[in-house]
Amino acid sequence: SYVLTQPPSVSVAPGKTATMTCGGDGIEYRSAHWYQQKAGQAPVVVISHDSDRPSGIPERFAGSNSGDTATLTISGVEAGDEADYFCQVWDTETDHWVFGGGTKLTVL
Amino acid sequence: EVLLVESGGDLVQPGGSLRLSCATSGFTFSAYAMSWVRQAPGRGLAWVSSISSGGDATYYADSVKGRFTVSRDNSKNTLYLQMNSLRAEDTALYYCANAGSSVGTSPFDSWGQGALVTVSS
Numbered sequence: 001s002y003v004l005t006q007p008p009s010v011s012v013a014p015g016k017t018a019t020m021t022c023g024g025d026g027i028e029y030r031s032a033h034w035y036q037q038k039a040g041q042a043p044v045v046v047i048s049h050d051s052d053r054p055s056g057i058p059e060r061f062a063g064s065n066s067g068d069t070a071t072l073t074i075s076g077v078e079a080g081d082e083a084d085y086f087c088q089v090w091d092t093e094t095d096h097w098v099f100g101g102g103t104k105l106t107v108l
Numbered sequence: 109e110v111l112l113v114e115s116g117g118d119l120v121q122p123g124g125s126l127r128l129s130c131a132t133s134g135f136t137f138s139a140y141a142m143s144w145v146r147q148a149p150g151r152g153l154a155w156v157s158s159i160s161s162g163g164d165a166t167y168y169a170d171s172v173k174g175r176f177t178v179s180r181d182n183s184k185n186t187l188y189l190q191m192n193s194l195r196a197e198d199t200a201l202y203y204c205a206n207a208g209s210s211v212g213t214s215p216f217d218s219w220g221q222g223a224l225v226t227v228s229s
Binding site for chain 1: 158170214215221222
C-alpha cells in the first residue's frame with residue numbers, strides 16, 4: 001500500500017518560514033492536499049491539488065510537489081499557525097485515500 | 109453555510125455494532141462524494157470509507173472492509189456508516205466530510221465536528 005511519510009515535528013520562530021515535507025514514492029504524479037488541524041478542532045484544507053490555496057487561506061501558505069516529496073511552506077509564521085498538518089493523496093492503484101502521519105508545528 | 113453534523117457515537121462492547129449518521133445542509137448533497145475519516149485519541153487522521161455521489165460506488169480502508177458499510181440517502185441529505193464486529197482499535201472520533209463530485213478527485217472541503225466511538229468492555 002502507498003505510504004506517506006511526514007516528520008513528526010517542526011519548530012519555527014515567529015516571523016520565520018516553516019517547511020513541512022510529505023514523502024511518497026513518485027508523489028509528483030499524484031495530487032497532494034494539505035490539512036491544518038488545531039487542537040480540538042476538525043481539519044481544514046489549506047492547500048489542494050499540490051499548490052492551490054482555497055478561499056480564505058492566507059497567501060503565507062504555499063505548496064509544491066516534485067519527485068518524491070510534496071512540501072507545505074508557511075512564510076511569516078504566526079502563533080495561530082501552531083497546529084498539526086497532514087498531507088493526503090488518492091492512491092489510484094488501490095482506490096484508497098492515504099494520509100501522512102502528520103507534523104506538529106510548534107511556534108517558538 | 110455548509111454544515112455536517114455527525115451523530116450516533118457511543119460506548120459499545122467489542123463485537124458490537126453501531127450506526128453513525130451525518131446530517132448535512134448548505135450544499136447540494138446529491139452532487140458530492142462523501143467520506144468518513146477517523147482519528148484515534150492522540151493519533152493522526154485515518155481514512156475509513158468513501159461513497160460516490162449517487163451511492164453506486166463505495167470504497168473502504170483495509171482495516172474496516174467487510175465490517176463497515178457506508179451508505180447515503182440523498183432524499184434526506186444524510187450519510188451513514190454501519191459498523192459491525194467492532195474492535196478496541198476502532199475507538200476513535202469519526203468525522204464525515206464532503207469531497208468533490210467524484211471520489212478521489214478533490215480534497216475534503218468541509219468536515220463535521222465528529223462522533224466519538226468507544227469500543228470497550
